[in-house]
Amino acid sequence: MRAYYFDDEPTDQRLPHDSGEEVSLDTLDQLGVLYWSIPVAEGESIPSGVDAIAKERGYKNRDVINVSKEGLGDLYETKIKSFFEEHMHEDEEIRYILGGSGFFDVRKHAPHPNQERWIRILCEQGDLLVLPSGIYHRFTLDTNNKIKAARLFQDEPKWIPHNRGPQTDVNPYRADYLSAIQPISVA
Template sequence: MSKLIVMPVDDPSATLLSTSDPAAIAADLGAVGVTFEQWTADATLAHDAGQDAVMSAYADDVARIRDMGFGTVDVVRLHGDPNDAEFMSNAAAARAKFLSEHAHADDEVRFFVEGSGAFYLRLTRPDGIEAVHVALCEQGDFISVPKDTLHWFDMGTAPSFAAIRFFQIEDGWVGEFTGDAIAERFPTFDELVAAAG
């Protein structure tokens, strides 16, 4: 289930908002400049489906976003057996890449077509409170985070997701890290999923 949890930057134990209502998620994120939508993502993908197969299954969605100026498109897909040491090692390395606060020179635009992951967005709310907005995204969720937004992404310790990524500039995915350890003070993806039951 998609969910938005908003916590003050200075108090991760406090919750300003917690909702699973898609309209409320879209409205709250929209108020801070982030687009959140729910699209149809019901294509059956083979276990070994690669980038071309995923993009072909969602060709209409890919074309629609490309027409908005996002000329570079790729797919990130991670899933495997949590008992497979090699998969878990590769997953840990992939997770570590974006688990610290960073920003991009391009909008971060993602369409989740399998599984789930969490974006942690450090933004100032309309009421002036600086907060971390945790968008737990799942299959069918589309999110567009404006360039230069401070954030991090957590796919969990045993990731299982596929997302189509859209870029206006070819190396727009490269992160500029802040060096702030803020991510270490907030609940991880795994902790949030466990708490949701």
């Protein structure tokens, strides 16, 4: 995993968009974003370390998604576009990367929207990332065009995005998220 500020250049979303400004794990933690590195052993499906975190955090269900042209078929382009729309969920988003790589972008909240910045998080095999409910984020593949991830859920598997807008800005889960994070500078 590597985190840095997104450069906001209007080019292919799958490119690194590396501003050269690194983001620390402490900054991610202040945003409620959690990270673990849990290597995948040869022939192992999901390591016991992932199971231990799932048990500790109350994740009862899981599935595996293969985000690639082969895995999504005719839905590939539509799904890639929808994943990259800025949105939030009313549940945590938990992903354990089994293979491939991609980018999760999380919105660093600021008092004024024009001060907000995207933080790009490169996730690769063995990375486990938890995005808190209410955080604005998006996802895209990198130029390898494939990622295989275990999705963990506290209840029944669901993925309901709430795209950013005035109604989502006042969603109770968004409000709870904003009250939970500590104010951090907009470096």
